[in-house]
Amino acid sequence: xxxxxxxxxxxxxDGRTVKGVNFVNLRDAGDPVELGARYSEEGADELxxxxxxxxxxxxxxxxxxxxxxxxxxxxxxxxxxGIGSVEDVDVLLSSxxxxxxxxxxxxxxxxxxxxxxxNFGSQFVVxxxxxxAIDGDWFVHLNGGRIPTDIRLLDWVKEAENRGAGEILFTSxxxxxxxxxxxxxxxxxxxxxVSIPVIASGxxxxxxxxxxxxxxxxxxxxxxASIFHFHEIDIRELKEYLRKQGITVRx
Amino acid sequence: xxxAIIDYxxxxxxxxxxxxxxxxxxxxxxxNHETIRAADKVIFPGVGEANSTMAYLKQRxxxxxxxxxxxxxxxxxxxxxxxxxxxxxxxxxxLGIIPQKVLRFRPKAxxxxxxxxxxxxxxxxxxxxxxxxxxxxxxxxHSYYAEVGPYTTATTDYIQPFSSGLQKGNFYAxxxxxxxxxxTGEQILRxxxxx
Numbered sequence: 001x002x003x004x005x006x007x008x009x010x011x012x013x014d015g016r017t018v019k020g021v022n023f024v025n026l027r028d029a030g031d032p033v034e035l036g037a038r039y040s041e042e043g044a045d046e047l048x049x050x051x052x053x054x055x056x057x058x059x060x061x062x063x064x065x066x067x068x069x070x071x072x073x074x075x076x077x078x079x080x081x082g083i084g085s086v087e088d089v090d091v092l093l094s095s096x097x098x099x100x101x102x103x104x105x106x107x108x109x110x111x112x113x114x115x116x117x118x119n120f121g122s123q124f125v126v127x128x129x130x131x132x133a134i135d136g137d138w139f140v141h142l143n144g145g146r147i148p149t150d151i152r153l154l155d156w157v158k159e160a161e162n163r164g165a166g167e168i169l170f171t172s173x174x175x176x177x178x179x180x181x182x183x184x185x186x187x188x189x190x191x192x193x194v195s196i197p198v199i200a201s202g203x204x205x206x207x208x209x210x211x212x213x214x215x216x217x218x219x220x221x222x223x224x225a226s227i228f229h230f231h232e233i234d235i236r237e238l239k240e241y242l243r244k245q246g247i248t249v250r251x
Numbered sequence: 252x253x254x255a256i257i258d259y260x261x262x263x264x265x266x267x268x269x270x271x272x273x274x275x276x277x278x279x280x281x282x283n284h285e286t287i288r289a290a291d292k293v294i295f296p297g298v299g300e301a302n303s304t305m306a307y308l309k310q311r312x313x314x315x316x317x318x319x320x321x322x323x324x325x326x327x328x329x330x331x332x333x334x335x336x337x338x339x340x341x342x343x344x345x346l347g348i349i350p351q352k353v354l355r356f357r358p359k360a361x362x363x364x365x366x367x368x369x370x371x372x373x374x375x376x377x378x379x380x381x382x383x384x385x386x387x388x389x390x391x392x393h394s395y396y397a398e399v400g401p402y403t404t405a406t407t408d409y410i411q412p413f414s415s416g417l418q419k420g421n422f423y424a425x426x427x428x429x430x431x432x433x434x435t436g437e438q439i440l441r442x443x444x445x446x
Contacts, residue, residue: 003369070265074270074433075432076392096265098263098392121300123298123365123392166367195358195362196365197367
Protein backbone atom coordinates (compact mmCIF):
# COMPACT_ATOMS: atom_id res chain seq x y z
CA UNK A 1 0.00 0.00 0.00
CA UNK A 2 1.11 3.53 -0.72
CA UNK A 3 2.67 5.03 2.42
CA UNK A 4 1.75 8.37 3.92
CA UNK A 5 4.74 10.68 3.65
CA UNK A 6 6.51 12.76 6.30
CA UNK A 7 8.24 15.79 4.83
CA UNK A 8 10.53 18.19 6.71
CA UNK A 9 10.77 21.64 5.16
CA UNK A 10 14.03 23.62 5.26
CA UNK A 11 14.23 27.37 4.67
CA UNK A 12 17.31 28.38 2.70
CA UNK A 13 18.98 31.76 2.32
CA ASP A 14 22.14 32.21 0.23
CA GLY A 15 22.60 28.45 0.21
CA ARG A 16 22.32 28.06 4.00
CA THR A 17 19.47 26.91 6.26
CA VAL A 18 18.14 29.92 8.13
CA LYS A 19 16.02 28.73 11.02
CA GLY A 20 17.94 27.84 14.11
CA VAL A 21 18.36 24.15 14.60
CA ASN A 22 19.41 22.37 17.73
CA PHE A 23 20.54 19.06 16.34
CA VAL A 24 23.49 17.73 18.20
CA ASN A 25 26.35 16.02 16.37
CA LEU A 26 25.95 18.08 13.24
CA ARG A 27 29.19 19.57 12.12
CA ASP A 28 27.38 22.42 10.45
CA ALA A 29 23.71 22.91 11.22
CA GLY A 30 23.50 25.58 8.53
CA ASP A 31 24.46 23.16 5.78
CA PRO A 32 21.28 22.10 3.97
CA VAL A 33 22.91 18.94 2.66
CA GLU A 34 24.05 17.77 6.07
CA LEU A 35 20.72 18.58 7.67
CA GLY A 36 18.91 16.88 4.80
CA ALA A 37 21.06 13.78 5.19
CA ARG A 38 20.24 13.70 8.88
CA TYR A 39 16.52 13.84 8.14
CA SER A 40 16.92 11.14 5.53
CA GLU A 41 18.61 8.87 8.09
CA GLU A 42 15.82 9.55 10.57
CA GLY A 43 13.33 8.31 7.99
CA ALA A 44 12.06 11.43 6.21
CA ASP A 45 10.34 10.40 2.98
CA GLU A 46 11.04 13.55 1.06
CA LEU A 47 12.47 17.01 1.68
CA UNK A 48 11.28 20.44 0.67
CA UNK A 49 13.83 23.25 0.38
CA UNK A 50 12.28 26.67 0.32
CA UNK A 51 14.63 29.39 -0.87
CA UNK A 52 14.03 32.85 0.54
CA UNK A 53 17.03 34.54 -1.05
CA UNK A 54 16.07 37.70 -2.86
CA UNK A 55 19.09 38.52 -4.99
CA UNK A 56 19.73 38.32 -8.70
CA UNK A 57 22.34 35.63 -8.01
CA UNK A 58 19.54 33.44 -6.76
CA UNK A 59 19.16 31.20 -9.79
CA UNK A 60 22.81 30.25 -9.76
CA UNK A 61 23.08 29.54 -6.03
CA UNK A 62 19.85 27.58 -6.08
CA UNK A 63 21.04 25.38 -8.94
CA UNK A 64 24.30 24.74 -7.12
CA UNK A 65 22.31 23.78 -4.04
CA UNK A 66 20.06 21.41 -6.01
CA UNK A 67 23.14 19.75 -7.44
CA UNK A 68 24.74 19.40 -4.05
CA UNK A 69 21.60 17.87 -2.52
CA UNK A 70 21.03 15.49 -5.43
CA UNK A 71 24.62 14.32 -5.26
CA UNK A 72 24.41 13.35 -1.58
CA UNK A 73 20.79 12.40 -0.85
CA UNK A 74 19.01 9.29 -2.08
CA UNK A 75 15.44 10.43 -1.38
CA UNK A 76 13.34 12.81 -3.49
CA UNK A 77 13.34 16.54 -2.88
CA UNK A 78 11.44 19.61 -3.99
CA UNK A 79 12.89 23.08 -4.41
CA UNK A 80 10.76 26.18 -4.26
CA UNK A 81 10.89 29.87 -3.60
CA GLY A 82 10.51 32.62 -6.14
CA ILE A 83 10.37 30.34 -9.19
CA GLY A 84 8.65 32.17 -12.02
CA SER A 85 9.74 30.83 -15.39
CA VAL A 86 10.55 27.77 -17.48
CA GLU A 87 14.21 28.89 -17.44
CA ASP A 88 14.29 28.91 -13.62
CA VAL A 89 12.97 25.37 -13.57
CA ASP A 90 15.09 23.99 -16.40
CA VAL A 91 18.33 24.63 -14.55
CA LEU A 92 16.97 23.14 -11.30
CA LEU A 93 15.80 19.93 -12.92
CA SER A 94 18.97 19.41 -14.90
CA SER A 95 20.83 19.89 -11.61
CA UNK A 96 18.94 16.94 -10.12
CA UNK A 97 15.88 18.39 -8.35
CA UNK A 98 12.95 15.94 -8.41
CA UNK A 99 10.21 18.53 -8.21
CA UNK A 100 9.84 22.28 -8.03
CA UNK A 101 7.15 24.21 -6.23
CA UNK A 102 5.54 27.39 -7.46
CA UNK A 103 3.28 29.67 -5.48
CA UNK A 104 2.63 33.41 -6.00
CA UNK A 105 4.00 33.44 -9.54
CA UNK A 106 1.36 30.88 -10.56
CA UNK A 107 -1.44 32.94 -9.04
CA UNK A 108 -0.22 36.04 -10.88
CA UNK A 109 0.18 34.12 -14.14
CA UNK A 110 -1.65 30.78 -14.08
CA UNK A 111 -0.33 29.82 -17.55
CA UNK A 112 3.01 29.21 -15.82
CA UNK A 113 1.56 25.90 -14.60
CA UNK A 114 0.67 24.85 -18.15
CA UNK A 115 4.10 25.83 -19.43
CA UNK A 116 5.94 23.89 -16.74
CA UNK A 117 3.73 20.81 -17.07
CA UNK A 118 4.12 20.82 -20.85
CA ASN A 119 7.89 21.25 -20.72
CA PHE A 120 8.78 18.98 -17.83
CA GLY A 121 5.73 16.85 -17.01
CA SER A 122 3.14 17.24 -14.27
CA GLN A 123 5.11 15.10 -11.84
CA PHE A 124 7.69 17.91 -11.55
CA VAL A 125 5.18 20.61 -10.72
CA VAL A 126 4.06 21.11 -7.13
CA UNK A 127 1.57 23.91 -6.66
CA UNK A 128 2.09 25.50 -3.25
CA UNK A 129 -0.85 27.50 -1.99
CA UNK A 130 -1.16 29.59 1.16
CA UNK A 131 -4.72 30.27 2.22
CA UNK A 132 -6.53 31.91 5.08
CA ALA A 133 -10.10 31.53 6.29
CA ILE A 134 -11.96 34.83 6.28
CA ASP A 135 -15.47 34.58 7.75
CA GLY A 136 -15.48 30.87 7.02
CA ASP A 137 -14.37 31.19 3.38
CA TRP A 138 -10.88 30.19 2.33
CA PHE A 139 -8.96 32.68 0.17
CA VAL A 140 -5.58 32.32 -1.53
CA HIS A 141 -2.85 34.62 -0.20
CA LEU A 142 0.37 35.72 -1.90
CA ASN A 143 3.94 36.35 -0.80
CA GLY A 144 4.00 33.95 2.09
CA GLY A 145 0.49 34.80 3.17
CA ARG A 146 0.95 38.57 3.36
CA ILE A 147 -1.18 39.65 0.41
CA PRO A 148 -4.84 38.54 0.26
CA THR A 149 -6.58 37.81 -3.04
CA ASP A 150 -10.23 37.23 -3.85
CA ILE A 151 -9.43 33.80 -5.30
CA ARG A 152 -11.16 30.95 -3.52
CA LEU A 153 -8.91 28.10 -2.41
CA LEU A 154 -10.95 25.22 -3.85
CA ASP A 155 -11.40 26.98 -7.21
CA TRP A 156 -7.68 27.59 -7.42
CA VAL A 157 -6.53 24.04 -6.63
CA LYS A 158 -8.99 22.63 -9.18
CA GLU A 159 -7.76 25.09 -11.81
CA ALA A 160 -4.15 24.22 -10.98
CA GLU A 161 -4.88 20.52 -11.42
CA ASN A 162 -6.58 21.16 -14.76
CA ARG A 163 -3.59 23.20 -15.90
CA GLY A 164 -1.25 20.31 -15.10
CA ALA A 165 -0.03 20.59 -11.50
CA GLY A 166 1.06 17.17 -10.20
CA GLU A 167 0.70 17.78 -6.49
CA ILE A 168 -0.72 20.39 -4.10
CA LEU A 169 1.18 21.72 -1.08
CA PHE A 170 -1.48 23.43 1.01
CA THR A 171 -0.60 25.68 3.94
CA SER A 172 -3.26 27.08 6.23
CA UNK A 173 -2.15 30.54 7.36
CA UNK A 174 -4.62 30.25 10.24
CA UNK A 175 -2.80 27.21 11.57
CA UNK A 176 0.81 27.84 10.56
CA UNK A 177 2.99 28.34 13.62
CA UNK A 178 0.25 27.56 16.14
CA UNK A 179 1.25 23.93 16.84
CA UNK A 180 -2.44 23.26 17.47
CA UNK A 181 -2.82 20.77 14.64
CA UNK A 182 -3.32 20.90 10.89
CA UNK A 183 -6.38 22.43 9.21
CA UNK A 184 -8.02 19.04 8.86
CA UNK A 185 -11.45 20.00 7.64
CA UNK A 186 -10.33 22.23 4.77
CA UNK A 187 -7.42 19.90 3.92
CA UNK A 188 -9.96 17.10 3.43
CA UNK A 189 -11.98 19.36 1.13
CA UNK A 190 -8.87 20.22 -0.89
CA UNK A 191 -7.99 16.52 -1.10
CA UNK A 192 -11.50 15.64 -2.29
CA UNK A 193 -11.56 18.50 -4.80
CA VAL A 194 -8.57 17.17 -6.76
CA SER A 195 -7.33 13.77 -7.85
CA ILE A 196 -3.63 14.60 -7.36
CA PRO A 197 -1.77 14.11 -4.05
CA VAL A 198 -2.08 16.76 -1.34
CA ILE A 199 0.64 17.70 1.15
CA ALA A 200 -0.74 19.37 4.29
CA SER A 201 1.29 22.06 6.00
CA GLY A 202 0.87 24.37 8.97
CA UNK A 203 0.03 23.61 12.58
CA UNK A 204 1.87 20.38 13.40
CA UNK A 205 2.67 20.32 17.11
CA UNK A 206 2.59 16.68 18.11
CA UNK A 207 2.42 13.16 16.68
CA UNK A 208 -1.36 12.92 16.98
CA UNK A 209 -1.69 15.89 14.64
CA UNK A 210 -0.14 13.83 11.86
CA UNK A 211 -2.53 10.96 12.56
CA UNK A 212 -5.43 13.42 12.35
CA UNK A 213 -4.33 14.98 9.05
CA UNK A 214 -3.85 11.54 7.43
CA UNK A 215 -7.30 10.37 8.57
CA UNK A 216 -9.71 13.28 9.07
CA UNK A 217 -7.66 15.56 6.80
CA UNK A 218 -7.31 12.93 4.02
CA UNK A 219 -3.79 14.23 3.27
CA UNK A 220 -1.25 12.15 1.38
CA UNK A 221 1.70 13.76 3.13
CA UNK A 222 2.35 15.95 6.17
CA UNK A 223 4.93 18.73 6.12
CA UNK A 224 6.47 20.56 9.06
CA ALA A 225 9.54 22.64 9.83
CA SER A 226 10.27 23.80 13.36
CA ILE A 227 9.05 20.72 15.25
CA PHE A 228 11.56 18.66 13.28
CA HIS A 229 14.34 21.28 13.37
CA PHE A 230 14.07 21.65 17.13
CA HIS A 231 13.65 17.92 17.48
CA GLU A 232 10.37 18.24 19.32
CA ILE A 233 9.32 15.27 17.22
CA ASP A 234 11.70 12.56 16.11
CA ILE A 235 10.72 11.38 12.64
CA ARG A 236 11.38 7.71 13.38
CA GLU A 237 9.31 7.83 16.57
CA LEU A 238 6.57 9.62 14.68
CA LYS A 239 6.47 6.90 12.03
CA GLU A 240 6.49 4.13 14.61
CA TYR A 241 3.59 5.85 16.36
CA LEU A 242 1.66 6.19 13.09
CA ARG A 243 2.23 2.54 12.21
CA LYS A 244 0.84 1.51 15.60
CA GLN A 245 -2.23 3.59 14.83
CA GLY A 246 -2.73 1.66 11.60
CA ILE A 247 -1.33 4.25 9.18
CA THR A 248 0.88 2.84 6.39
CA VAL A 249 4.33 4.41 6.62
CA ARG A 250 7.77 3.50 5.32
CA UNK A 251 9.93 2.31 8.20
CA UNK B 252 33.46 2.20 -20.19
CA UNK B 253 31.60 -0.04 -17.74
CA UNK B 254 28.21 1.71 -17.49
CA ALA B 255 26.46 3.72 -20.18
CA ILE B 256 23.35 5.75 -19.41
CA ILE B 257 21.37 6.38 -22.55
CA ASP B 258 21.04 10.12 -23.10
CA TYR B 259 17.75 10.82 -24.79
CA UNK B 260 16.69 14.13 -23.38
CA UNK B 261 14.82 12.51 -20.51
CA UNK B 262 14.30 14.33 -17.24
CA UNK B 263 16.40 13.76 -14.18
CA UNK B 264 19.16 11.50 -15.52
CA UNK B 265 21.46 13.47 -13.25
CA UNK B 266 20.03 11.60 -10.26
CA UNK B 267 21.00 8.25 -11.80
CA UNK B 268 24.54 9.50 -12.41
CA UNK B 269 24.78 10.70 -8.81
CA UNK B 270 23.44 7.39 -7.45
CA UNK B 271 26.14 5.50 -9.34
CA UNK B 272 28.73 8.01 -8.17
CA UNK B 273 27.68 7.27 -4.55
CA UNK B 274 28.35 3.59 -5.30
CA UNK B 275 31.78 4.49 -6.61
CA UNK B 276 30.91 3.49 -10.17
CA UNK B 277 31.93 5.38 -13.29
CA UNK B 278 29.16 6.00 -15.75
CA UNK B 279 28.82 8.02 -18.89
CA UNK B 280 25.72 9.76 -20.21
CA UNK B 281 25.76 9.20 -23.95
CA UNK B 282 23.76 8.70 -27.14
CA ASN B 283 26.79 7.43 -29.04
CA HIS B 284 25.95 4.03 -30.49
CA GLU B 285 29.47 2.63 -30.26
CA THR B 286 29.88 3.68 -26.62
CA ILE B 287 26.53 2.17 -25.66
CA ARG B 288 27.20 -1.10 -27.49
CA ALA B 289 30.64 -1.40 -25.87
CA ALA B 290 29.41 -0.79 -22.32
CA ASP B 291 29.35 -3.63 -19.79
CA LYS B 292 25.92 -2.50 -18.66
CA VAL B 293 23.39 -0.02 -19.94
CA ILE B 294 20.85 2.04 -18.02
CA PHE B 295 17.80 3.33 -19.84
CA PRO B 296 16.38 5.93 -17.46
CA GLY B 297 13.37 8.03 -17.98
CA VAL B 298 10.94 10.61 -16.95
CA GLY B 299 8.78 12.03 -19.68
CA GLU B 300 6.06 11.22 -22.19
CA ALA B 301 6.04 7.92 -24.12
CA ASN B 302 5.10 9.06 -27.62
CA SER B 303 7.54 11.94 -28.06
CA THR B 304 10.28 9.89 -26.44
CA MET B 305 9.77 6.98 -28.86
CA ALA B 306 9.90 9.46 -31.75
CA TYR B 307 13.15 10.87 -30.38
CA LEU B 308 14.67 7.38 -30.02
CA LYS B 309 13.68 6.42 -33.59
CA GLN B 310 15.06 9.63 -35.02
CA ARG B 311 18.48 8.73 -33.62
CA UNK B 312 18.32 5.01 -34.35
CA UNK B 313 18.39 4.32 -30.63
CA UNK B 314 15.30 2.08 -30.85
CA UNK B 315 17.11 -0.51 -32.99
CA UNK B 316 20.24 -0.13 -30.93
CA UNK B 317 18.43 -0.85 -27.65
CA UNK B 318 16.57 -3.87 -29.09
CA UNK B 319 19.88 -5.44 -30.10
CA UNK B 320 21.78 -4.93 -26.85
CA UNK B 321 23.05 -8.17 -25.31
CA UNK B 322 24.58 -6.93 -22.04
CA UNK B 323 22.39 -6.35 -18.95
CA UNK B 324 20.08 -3.36 -19.52
CA UNK B 325 18.12 -1.63 -16.76
CA UNK B 326 15.04 0.36 -17.76
CA UNK B 327 13.77 2.79 -15.12
CA UNK B 328 10.25 4.28 -14.97
CA UNK B 329 9.45 5.49 -18.50
CA UNK B 330 12.49 3.43 -19.57
CA UNK B 331 10.69 0.34 -18.31
CA UNK B 332 7.44 1.25 -20.04
CA UNK B 333 9.24 1.82 -23.34
CA UNK B 334 10.78 -1.66 -23.15
CA UNK B 335 7.20 -2.99 -23.31
CA UNK B 336 5.06 -3.56 -26.36
CA UNK B 337 2.55 -0.78 -26.21
CA UNK B 338 1.59 2.17 -24.00
CA UNK B 339 -1.82 3.74 -23.65
CA UNK B 340 -0.02 7.05 -23.20
CA UNK B 341 -0.89 8.72 -26.50
CA UNK B 342 -1.39 5.30 -28.11
CA UNK B 343 2.31 4.54 -28.46
CA UNK B 344 3.97 1.52 -30.04
CA UNK B 345 7.00 0.94 -27.80
CA LEU B 346 10.18 -1.08 -28.26
CA GLY B 347 8.40 -4.44 -27.92
CA ILE B 348 11.22 -6.14 -26.04
CA ILE B 349 9.01 -7.30 -23.16
CA PRO B 350 5.59 -8.51 -24.38
CA GLN B 351 3.52 -6.49 -21.96
CA LYS B 352 1.00 -3.69 -22.24
CA VAL B 353 1.23 -0.38 -20.35
CA LEU B 354 -2.11 1.05 -19.25
CA ARG B 355 -3.30 4.22 -17.55
CA PHE B 356 -4.43 3.95 -13.93
CA ARG B 357 -8.19 4.19 -13.71
CA PRO B 358 -8.80 5.63 -10.25
CA LYS B 359 -12.01 5.11 -8.36
CA ALA B 360 -13.37 7.94 -6.22
CA UNK B 361 -10.79 9.10 -3.69
CA UNK B 362 -7.84 7.43 -5.44
CA UNK B 363 -5.05 9.68 -6.68
CA UNK B 364 -3.14 9.64 -9.96
CA UNK B 365 -0.16 9.95 -10.34
CA UNK B 366 0.85 7.14 -8.01
CA UNK B 367 3.38 9.25 -6.15
CA UNK B 368 5.42 8.29 -3.12
CA UNK B 369 6.74 5.21 -1.34
CA UNK B 370 5.15 1.83 -1.87
CA UNK B 371 6.30 -1.72 -1.20
CA UNK B 372 7.45 -4.46 -3.58
CA UNK B 373 6.39 -8.09 -3.15
CA UNK B 374 6.59 -11.47 -4.90
CA UNK B 375 10.20 -10.68 -5.76
CA UNK B 376 12.01 -12.83 -8.29
CA UNK B 377 15.61 -13.29 -9.35
CA UNK B 378 18.37 -10.96 -10.50
CA UNK B 379 17.59 -7.43 -9.38
CA UNK B 380 15.60 -8.40 -6.32
CA UNK B 381 17.44 -10.25 -3.57
CA UNK B 382 15.12 -11.91 -1.00
CA UNK B 383 15.82 -9.46 1.85
CA UNK B 384 14.15 -6.71 -0.22
CA UNK B 385 10.72 -8.42 0.00
CA UNK B 386 8.24 -5.87 1.37
CA UNK B 387 10.74 -3.01 1.08
CA UNK B 388 9.63 0.49 0.17
CA UNK B 389 10.69 2.23 -3.03
CA UNK B 390 9.80 5.57 -4.63
CA UNK B 391 7.27 5.79 -7.46
CA UNK B 392 6.02 8.63 -9.66
CA HIS B 393 3.86 7.46 -12.57
CA SER B 394 0.39 7.52 -14.08
CA TYR B 395 0.77 4.45 -16.33
CA TYR B 396 1.57 0.90 -15.28
CA ALA B 397 2.47 -2.48 -16.73
CA GLU B 398 0.05 -5.29 -15.87
CA VAL B 399 1.21 -8.32 -13.94
CA GLY B 400 2.30 -11.05 -16.35
CA PRO B 401 4.83 -13.82 -17.00
CA TYR B 402 7.77 -11.37 -16.99
CA THR B 403 6.84 -9.72 -13.69
CA THR B 404 9.66 -9.84 -11.14
CA ALA B 405 8.12 -7.53 -8.52
CA THR B 406 4.52 -6.63 -7.77
CA THR B 407 3.14 -3.50 -6.11
CA ASP B 408 -0.43 -2.73 -5.13
CA TYR B 409 -1.95 0.59 -6.13
CA ILE B 410 -5.52 0.76 -7.40
CA GLN B 411 -4.74 -2.80 -8.52
CA PRO B 412 -1.62 -4.99 -8.50
CA PHE B 413 0.88 -3.96 -11.19
CA SER B 414 4.42 -4.85 -12.29
CA SER B 415 6.95 -2.81 -10.35
CA GLY B 416 9.69 -5.00 -11.79
CA LEU B 417 10.00 -6.82 -15.13
CA GLN B 418 12.64 -8.97 -16.73
CA LYS B 419 13.09 -10.72 -20.03
CA GLY B 420 16.51 -12.14 -20.86
CA ASN B 421 19.13 -9.42 -20.40
CA PHE B 422 16.48 -6.69 -20.05
CA TYR B 423 15.66 -5.72 -16.46
CA ALA B 424 13.28 -2.98 -15.47
CA UNK B 425 11.78 -1.14 -12.53
CA UNK B 426 8.75 1.12 -12.50
CA UNK B 427 10.09 2.87 -9.41
CA UNK B 428 13.22 5.01 -9.14
CA UNK B 429 15.98 2.99 -7.44
CA UNK B 430 18.17 6.10 -7.56
CA UNK B 431 15.68 7.84 -5.25
CA UNK B 432 14.72 4.91 -3.06
CA UNK B 433 17.11 5.18 -0.14
CA UNK B 434 18.98 2.06 0.99
CA THR B 435 16.54 -0.33 -0.71
CA GLY B 436 17.08 1.38 -4.05
CA GLU B 437 20.82 1.40 -3.53
CA GLN B 438 20.77 -2.39 -3.01
CA ILE B 439 18.78 -2.88 -6.21
CA LEU B 440 21.34 -0.83 -8.15
CA ARG B 441 24.12 -2.87 -6.55
CA UNK B 442 22.35 -6.07 -7.60
CA UNK B 443 22.15 -4.79 -11.16
CA UNK B 444 25.84 -3.89 -11.15
CA UNK B 445 26.69 -7.42 -9.96
CA UNK B 446 24.75 -9.15 -12.77
